[in-house]
Amino acid sequence: MLERPSPAVAANRFGLGARPGELAQIGSQPRDWLRAQLAGAPPLVADSELRSSAETLARALDARRELRAAKRAAAAERTSQSSDTADAPNQANALAALTKVGQIYRPVYIAEASARFRQAASTDRPFVERLTYFWTNHFAVSIDKNIVLGLAGSLEREAIRPNVLGRFSDMLLAVERHPAMLLYLDNHMSVGPHSKAARLLGRRQSGRRVGINENLARETLELHTLGVHGGYTQADVTTFAEVITGWSIGGDVGRFPRGEPGEFLFRPELHEPGAKVVLGKRYADTGYDQGVAVLRDLAANTATAHFIATKLARHFIADDPPARAVERIANAFLSSDGHLPTVYRALIETPESWTQPLSKYKTPNDYIVSTFRGLELPVDAGRSPLAPFEVMGQRTYSPGSPAGWPDRGADWDGASALIKRIEWADAVGQRVGSRRDAVALAPQLLGDSLTPATRTAIARAASTSQAVTLLLSSPEFMRR
Amino acid sequence: MRTLKRREFLHAGALALGGTFLTSRLAFASTGNTKSRLVFIVMRGALDGLAAAPPYGDSDYAGLRRELALKAPGSPGGVLPLNGFFGLHPSLTFLHDSYTARELVVFHAIASPYRERSHFDGQDVLENGSSQAHAVQTGWLNRALASLQSGQGQSKELGVALGQNIPLVMRGPASVTSWSPSKLAALDDDTLERITDLYAGDPLLAARLGDALAADAIADSAASPMQAAAAIGDALPNQSLPQRGRPMRYTELVRAAAGFLRRDDGPQVAVFDTTGWDTHANEGNAEGQLAGRLVALDAGLRTLKEELGPAWADTAVVLATEFGRTAATNGTRGTDHGTATAAFLLGGAVQGGRVLADWPGLSAHSLYQGRDLKPTTDLRSVLKGVLSEHLLVSSSALETSVFPNSADARPIKDLLRG
Numbered sequence: 007m008l009e010r011p012s013p014a015v016a017a018n019r020f021g022l023g024a025r026p027g028e029l030a031q032i033g034s035q036p037r038d039w040l041r042a043q044l045a046g047a048p049p050l051v052a053d054s055e056l057r058s059s060a061e062t063l064a065r066a067l068d069a070r071r072e073l074r075a076a077k078r079a080a081a082a083e084r085t086s087q088s089s090d091t092a093d094a095p096n097q098a099n100a101l102a103a104l105t106k107v108g109q110i111y112r113p114v115y116i117a118e119a120s121a122r123f124r125q126a127a128s129t130d131r132p133f134v135e136r137l138t139y140f141w142t143n144h145f146a147v148s149i150d151k152n153i154v155l156g157l158a159g160s161l162e163r164e165a166i167r168p169n170v171l172g173r174f175s176d177m178l179l180a181v182e183r184h185p186a187m188l189l190y191l192d193n194h195m196s197v198g199p200h201s202k203a204a205r206l207l208g209r210r211q212s213g214r215r216v217g218i219n220e221n222l223a224r225e226t227l228e229l230h231t232l233g234v235h236g237g238y239t240q241a242d243v244t245t246f247a248e249v250i251t252g253w254s255i256g257g258d259v260g261r262f263p264r265g266e267p268g269e270f271l272f273r274p275e276l277h278e279p280g281a282k283v284v285l286g287k288r289y290a291d292t293g294y295d296q297g298v299a300v301l302r303d304l305a306a307n308t309a310t311a312h313f314i315a316t317k318l319a320r321h322f323i324a325d326d327p328p329a330r331a332v333e334r335i336a337n338a339f340l341s342s343d344g345h346l347p348t349v350y351r352a353l354i355e356t357p358e359s360w361t362q363p364l365s366k367y368k369t370p371n372d373y374i375v376s377t378f379r380g381l382e383l384p385v386d387a388g389r390s391p392l393a394p395f396e397v398m399g400q401r402t403y404s405p406g407s408p409a410g411w412p413d414r415g416a417d418w419d420g421a422s423a424l425i426k427r428i429e430w431a432d433a434v435g436q437r438v439g440s441r442r443d444a445v446a447l448a449p450q451l452l453g454d455s456l457t458p459a460t461r462t463a464i465a466r467a468a469s470t471s472q473a474v475t476l477l478l479s480s481p482e483f484m485r486r
Numbered sequence: 487m488r489t490l491k492r493r494e495f496l497h498a499g500a501l502a503l504g505g506t507f508l509t510s511r512l513a514f515a516s517t518g519n520t521k522s523r524l525v526f527i528v529m530r531g532a533l534d535g536l537a538a539a540p541p542y543g544d545s546d547y548a549g550l551r552r553e554l555a556l557k558a559p560g561s562p563g564g565v566l567p568l569n570g571f572f573g574l575h576p577s578l579t580f581l582h583d584s585y586t587a588r589e590l591v592v593f594h595a596i597a598s599p600y601r602e603r604s605h606f607d608g609q610d611v612l613e614n615g616s617s618q619a620h621a622v623q624t625g626w627l628n629r630a631l632a633s634l635q636s637g638q639g640q641s642k643e644l645g646v647a648l649g650q651n652i653p654l655v656m657r658g659p660a661s662v663t664s665w666s667p668s669k670l671a672a673l674d675d676d677t678l679e680r681i682t683d684l685y686a687g688d689p690l691l692a693a694r695l696g697d698a699l700a701a702d703a704i705a706d707s708a709a710s711p712m713q714a715a716a717a718i719g720d721a722l723p724n725q726s727l728p729q730r731g732r733p734m735r736y737t738e739l740v741r742a743a744a745g746f747l748r749r750d751d752g753p754q755v756a757v758f759d760t761t762g763w764d765t766h767a768n769e770g771n772a773e774g775q776l777a778g779r780l781v782a783l784d785a786g787l788r789t790l791k792e793e794l795g796p797a798w799a800d801t802a803v804v805l806a807t808e809f810g811r812t813a814a815t816n817g818t819r820g821t822d823h824g825t826a827t828a829a830f831l832l833g834g835a836v837q838g839g840r841v842l843a844d845w846p847g848l849s850a851h852s853l854y855q856g857r858d859l860k861p862t863t864d865l866r867s868v869l870k871g872v873l874s875e876h877l878l879v880s881s882s883a884l885e886t887s888v889f890p891n892s893a894d895a896r897p898i899k900d901l902l903r904g
Contacts, residue, residue, distance in 0.1 A: 150762070192767040197817045217817030221766040224603070224823065234604045234619075240855065243603075397669060399650040406761055407530070409606045416623070419690065420651030420664040421698035428681060428695075429670035463684050472677055479681050481688040 011036040011360045014453030018486040019322060019366065020354065021132035023376025026450045040354045043131040044347045048138075048171045051163055053121040059160035059185050062114050063268030066156060067257045069107045111156030115149065116389045118159020119402040123392070124385040127378040134170060137350065139371070140321055141166045142403075144314075145181045145230060146410035147190040149403050157186035158403035174314070174344035175305035182226060182301060183270045185255050191222035191408065198251040198278025206275075218278070223247035225408045231304040233313030238285060245282050249289065250297045252277030311339040317413070318349070323358055324365040325414040331358040363455055364485040367415035370398035372486060373427060377434060377478055380451040381442055398426050424484075431478035439471025448477050455482045522835065522876050523747045523801040525790070526627060526757045528653060530609060531764035533807035535827030536859060537776055538578070539592050539841075543571035546848035550814045554771050554821070563772030568592060572841045576772050577780035580788040584832055588839035591831040591901060593868055595843050597809060597861035599895075603823035605764070608808030613655035615866070615889045626888050628658030630873050631755065633883035635660050646701060646746050648739050648758040656757050663697035663753075665705055665746070667738060704752050705745060736760070736786025744793030747801070754877070763807060767818040787832065799834035802876050802902065806865060812857050813848055824858035829865060835876060837903045870897035 016036035017024035032039045129135050142162045149155040165184045169177035181187055188194045196219040197203050204216045223246040227238045254273045256265025265271035272294040281290050287303065289296050304310060315336035319327030331353075338352035353359060368376065374394050378385065385391045395401050405411045412418075444464050448456050460480040467473035477483060540556045541547050542565050548555040556575065557564040565573030566582040572594060574582050584590040599617035600608045607619035615626025631644040645662040647653060652664050673681075678699075685692040743756040762779045769776045791798050810827025826846075832838070844862040846852050854860040866889050873879040873888065874897055885893065 192818055192820070195767065195818050199817070219766055219816050219818040219820065220822045228604050228606075234602070234607050240603065399666075407605065407764075416652070416654075416657055418651060419694060420647070420649070421694045421701060422664040422666045423650035424691065424694045425698040425702070426650060426666075426668060426670065429668060429673060432673050432677060433670060457687075459687060460684065463680060467680070468676060472680070475677055476680060476684060480684060481691055484691065 010034075012363065012454050013039075014455045015360055015363050016040055017132070017453070018376070018455070019359070019363070020136060022126055022129070022135060022372070023132075023379045023486075024451045024453070025379045025382065026447060029450060029453045036360075037354050040133050041351060043133045044171060044350055048167055048169075049125075049129065049131055049134060050167055051121050051125050053117065053124075055117040056121060056159070056163065057114065058268075059157050059164060060266065060268035062110065062156045062160065063185055063255065064257065066107060066110050066153070067267050069110060071258060073107055111152065114156045115159065115403070116392065118163075119392050119395075120385060120387070120389070122159065122162070122402065123375070123378075126375045127383070127385050132379075133350075136322075137346075138162065138166055138170050140318065141170060141177065143405065143410035143413075144317065145177075145187065146405045146408050147186050147403070148405050148407060149401075150406060151190055153189050154186060154403070157184075157189065160184075161186035169346075171347055172345075174310075174339070174346060174349075175302055177346075178230060178305050179298060179301055181230070182222070182250075182297075183253060185268060185270065187222065188253060188255060188270070191225055192219045193222035193250060194254040195219065196222075196247060196251050197276050198248055200280070201251065201278055202275040203273075218244070218247040218251060220244060220247040222253075223250060226301075227304070229408055229410075231301075231313070232307055232309040233316075236307070236309035236313060242284055246284050246300060248278035249282050249284065249300050252294065253297060305344055308336075308340065311336045311344075314349075315339060318353055319358075321413050322353060322366075324362055325416075328358040331356040364482060366486050367419050368484060368486050369411065369418055370395060370400035370423070370427070371402075373484070374398065376451075376483070376486075377431070380447065381434070381438060381474070383434075383438065394430055397430060399423060427484070428475075428479045432475045434478060435471040435473070435475035439469065439474040442470065442474055444470065444473035444477045451477070452480075452482050457482060520754075521800045522754060522878075523794070523797055524755045524872070524876060525743060525747070525801065525803040525833075526655065526755070527803065527805045528609070528612070528655065528757065528759050529763050529805060529807035530605070530759055530761045531807070532605060532608070532809050532811055532823055533763045533827055534765055534769065534776060534811040534821055535594060535596075535807075535829075536810070536813065537765075537769065537771075537821075538575050538780065539568075539594055539828040540565050540573050540575065541571060541594070541845065541848070542573050544845075544848050546850075550848055552815045553819060554769055554815045556771055569841050571845075572843070575777065575780050577777045578784045580784045580791075581830065581832065585839055589832060589834060589836050590838040591836060592841045593829040593831070593843065593863060593865075594841065595826045595846055595859055595861060596829050596863040596865050596868070597826040598806075598865045599892075600809060601825065603809065603825075605808060605823070610654065612806060612808045612865070613653060615655075615869075615892075617891065623654075624658030625653070625655035626869065627655045627755065627757065628660045628662060630877065630879045630883065630888045631662070632658060632660035633879055633887060634877065643697060643700060643753055645755040645757070646743075646753045648743050648756060653757060653759060661693075661697065663701040665698075665701040665742065667705075667742065701746075704749060705742065736782060737789055740786045740790045741793055744790055744797075748794050748797040765811070765820050766816070766822060767820040769820040791834075801833040802835045802872055803830075803832040804869070804872060805830040805832070806869075810859055813853055813859055814857070825854045826859040826861035829868060831868065831872065831901060835902050837900055842898065864892070864895035866892050866895040867898045868901070870895065871899060871901045875899070875902040 013029040013032035013036050016032050016039055017028050020040055126135050147154045147158050147161060149158055161184050165180035169180055197216045199217045207216045220243050224243045227243060228234050232238055252273045254271050256269045256271035257263060257267030274293055277293060279291055281288055284300050289299050315332045316327060318335055319331045323331055334356045335349060335352045338349050342348035448461060448464055460482060463476050464473045467476055542558050559565055559567040559573060563576055566576055567573050568585055581590055598612050600611035610619040613625045614622050616622055643661050643663045645656055647656050647664040649664055650666050652662060656662050682695060685695055739758050743758060746752045747756055760783060765776050794801055806829045807827055810824040811821035812824045816822050846860040846862050852860060870884050870889060874881060874884060
């Protein structure tokens with residue numbers, strides 16, 4: 007057990023890995039170094055290439071409209087002409103329009119993911135960056151749903167970052183109304199069964215059932231607030247889904263085109279009318295505000311505080327987090343009304359945060375970022391810096407499910423995952439080893455967690471590049 | 487220095503490592519029935535069993551499913567008939583061929599013991615083999631392998647997870663490994679030796695490195711060589727970002743699995759994940775989102791059979807998901823989280839051509855909680871039957887360590903050819 011908080015623990019466990027000189031800068035008061043990062047406005051990502059979610063969505067909606075028009079024209083062409091119409095102009099247009107939709111999201115994603123990486127590699131507030139990652143993963147969307155490719159980065163920039171040093175309830179609201187979340191969990195087209203829209207569509211007798219989609223409501227309860235054992239029922243899921251019917255997006259995304267394209271839009275005609283009971287409490291029908299009221303109550307629920315405290319403690323302290331630390335963090339959450347800096351301060355003040363160094367196995371993201379920081383590698387423009395994330399199995403914004411990336415060592419320490427890490431470390435060593443002194447770097451990056459065995463192995467390496475490979479492959483660099 | 491390929495390193499270099507390298511890991515161990523091969527495919531996201539194996543003969547089916555309903559056999563886009571009541575989704579042509587060849591059993595109205603509707607707890611129960619999420623941190627398949635290993639008194643890898651990491655179902659006391667293709671250059675033997683030494687004091691990393699090298703030794707000779715490329719600036723392949731409508735590619739996974747399984751000295755059990763089954767909106771019917779996923783899965787299974795060659799005759803493949811989806815279509819032309827679903831047992835070793843279902847019906851009063859297909863068969867009954875007849879896992883191990891407190895889920899007999 008450590009006598010006093012270690013700078014290496016501060017930089018590696020709560021940060022993104024030390025840069026050369028960072029441990030000295032942290033000095034003898036690691037908690038102060040972390041607390042200072044919580045002061046002031048949260049750092050935003052400044053990059054002239056980045057666009058708002060509304061702009062990206064509006065462009066995509068335009069392209070989709072063109073595609074539909076082109077398809078109609080091409081279909082008309084096919085029926086009106088004979089079979090030899092391979093070079094018919096409208097069919098060529100349809101193809102061009104289709105390509106255009108596909109081309110909108112990809113450069114947006116690449117710009118977002120590399121701006122995020124650049125920020126992580128260079129920030130001097132790495133604790134805030136780690137907290138941002140934590141919340142992005144808590145409110146996970148995944149790019150394996152195509153539209154999220156264009157919106158995941160903006161969700162983080164528009165809903166997470168501005169609130170990471172604010173209140174949980176504000177972040178929750180910002181996330182649930184963000185187009186990325188509404189589209190990822192299908193709420194934009196969820197229709198109240200007794201709404202105006204349902205009556206209208208019913209009269210048209212299209213044969214289609216209109217009604218709710220409970221996806222966002224369920225995941226909000228299960229993953230974003232109360233947790234799966236937070237005491238809600240299937241009826242709560244269904245009713246909450248009715249409460250948030252109408253939470254949608256402007257433009258031609260639903261059955262009734264209107265509103266600012268790509269912006270959040272409450273569509274009253276989709277909203278299920280009437281008062282509703284969620285978790286035993288009655289909410290009058292105030293339209294959009296009905297959903298806001300439920301979310302505010304969910305944010306203040308004791309179950310939410312414990313769920314979030316457990317996740318924070320698991321993420322930062324240990325796979326099986328110490329109960330006392332969880333309790334302390336949950337109490338801070340409840341007593342501060344979800345004021346996040348207060349919650350984070352409880353996390354860094356609890357002694358358990360400092361007594362079990364290296365108890366967490368780094369995720370591939372942690373591993374790559376800490377390598378770039380430790381070796382001061384530049385994050386180049388374009389998509390090439392994103393390759394190692396994919397190679398090591400953690401492509402940015404692709405957790406694959408709304409539960410986010412898993413957060414235990416057993417989820418990441420597979421044999422094949424380890425060998426890829428080492429192979430990549432070796433490639434890094436061969437690339438930059440001749441210009442780095444691993445013998446001098448090792449204590450600067452690992453501080454008091456550097457073991458004699460690793461120090462000796464690096465010192466005896468056959469080449470400077472092999473020395474870098476050994477530093478990056480060492481057990482203490484694999485963990486935090 | 488001469489750079490050996492990793493496999494050569496393993497054979498030539500083991501002695502040079504002065505005994506620090508675990509030579510015993512170089513061979514995979516065998517189960518009680520050394521020829522049997524088992525593949526477990528986890529379908530993450532809750533497969534719509536009423537779409538994959540539609541009960542088109544049920545008079546309530548079409549009304550509940552509305553625009554998602556599949557047409558009767560014979561009509562365009564109609565289901566592929568099985569027994570006059572159940573069919574297969576029209577995308578599942580290989581599975582249908584397998585049924586005709588008596589190599590497929592379809593189970594229906596089946597579920598794990600989990601009765602809530604969280605994907606993540608549902609998958610935990612599916613994999614941990616208990617009736618509670620997070621009750622244990624190991625998987626039933628690993629514990630089954632452990633019961634076989636303890637009888638042999640050796641610790642070698644019986645199983646391989648295709649992927650970088652090991653899913654819960656394969657985690658536990660038995661030694662297993664994971665493998666996925668690498669685009670990175672292999673390490674030279676000197677660096678590898680030094681890293682092995684560096685891990686001497688770290689049991690976890692030492693074991694993982696040993697497992698990885700053992701798996702690579704097999705894969706190097708089985709799979710096609712991957713292109714080596716420098717890493718930091720390695721360009722993303724054009725196809726690597728997801729594109730709408732592009733079916734998932736199982737080919738590489740399945741080839742790798744077959745490469746391991748068809749060897750006499752390879753692992754006998756392989757697991758891998760499939761995803762994309764969470765069809766809340768625009769699920770489609772004979773065509774569409776789910777159909778695209780099923781086409782890719784079906785093609786992957788066909789490739790698995792082809793790649794296994796003669797070993798297919800000794801193979802059983804189990805496909806299972808965490809739970810099913812609502813019986814009725816929801817408001818967004820999809821289905822929400824439900825309860826019972828379908829599962830599949832496939833392979834040359836399977837006594838197939840059967841649908842096994844205690845069908846509860848789809849009428850309003852027979853639905854579970856008024857919305858889901860009611861579970862009438864416990865998935866563990868299937869898994870127990872397969873483990874006991876195929877891998878010869880003892881019934882005492884099945885009842886105690888593999889599926890604790892599962893006495894009510896009696897093993898289904900005669901799933902495998904005798």
